[in-house]
Amino acid sequence: MTEKDISDSRLIQLLQGEEDTARGALTMLYLRYAPRVRELAQCILHDSDEALDVAHDVFMAVWQHRSVLEGVVSPSAYLFRMTRNAVLNRLKHRRIVDDYASQPFDTISPYDPAATFSTREMAAMIRAAIAGxxxxxxxxxxxxxxxxxxxxxxxxxxxxxxxxxxxxxxxxLKELRKVLSALMLFI
Structure with missing residues (x-):
């Protein structure tokens, strides 16, 4: 059985199993989704090193919280939300460090594993791209x-x-088109 033969839902199950099996599942998940995570982060942050850091942070968090992934229906949506939150946190940090006022991000709802990708999330990512x-x-x-x-x-x-x-x-407009096309990878 190859990596492509294993469904996303099966990868989530394997992540919750024994450590050796879970590591293999994480590797497969990383190979499958890391390019999308990096691309989305890069489109918003405009910094390839920071985008790579976000991707590593996201997959590290998946590993650390693998025991509670049971409710995750769509790894793609889950990783999108994690990436979104990581990027927004970095933008907030930039804003504080650079000491300039930008659009507040406190209106974005916290992670809800049962929710699906929405227009509100897309609007939040567009606002984040504009703020960046x-x-x-x-x-x-x-x-x-x-x-x-x-x-x-x-x-x-x-x-x-x-x-x-x-x-x-x-x-x-070109930057916003990149963000939107990166978002489409998660739909």
Whole structure:
């Protein structure tokens, strides 16, 4: 039997078994999902080293909490939530360290293993991606999308050229598309 022959639900069962079996199951789960976890973290954090740290932290947490995985129906959704929480924690930490105000994250609900991927979670990840943008890009993007300002109005308000506004909004949209495509890996 190969790695691909073992279902996700069976991997969860094996993770709760004897330590040698559980280690093999964790390895299979890691090989199957680590690239998705890293990609999602990278899309939001814009830091490959930090994304790799998030992936390792997520799978370390799976190992440490393997005895309580019994209620996990979808490892994909479970890992998405863990990744989301780890990324949000890192962004909160960045915000504190950098001492700048960003959108609060306390409105995000805690982990619920029975819940499925929702529009609210997607919105939270988009907010996190926007919060992770460089300050000028975030400001320009929010002026455009939240306030409905034209490129020219933004250029005058910020003191940059029309082309600079266009550039930053283009890059912001490209980053958000990456986040959304990474999120689709978990659906």
């Amino acid at each position: 943008m460089p300050p000028l890009r975030r400001k320009i993007f929010l002026m455009s999308r939240s306030r409905g300002m034209t490129y020219q109005q933004i250029a005058e308000a910020v003191g940059v050229s029309h082309k600079t506004v266009q550039y930053h909004i283009g890059i912001a």
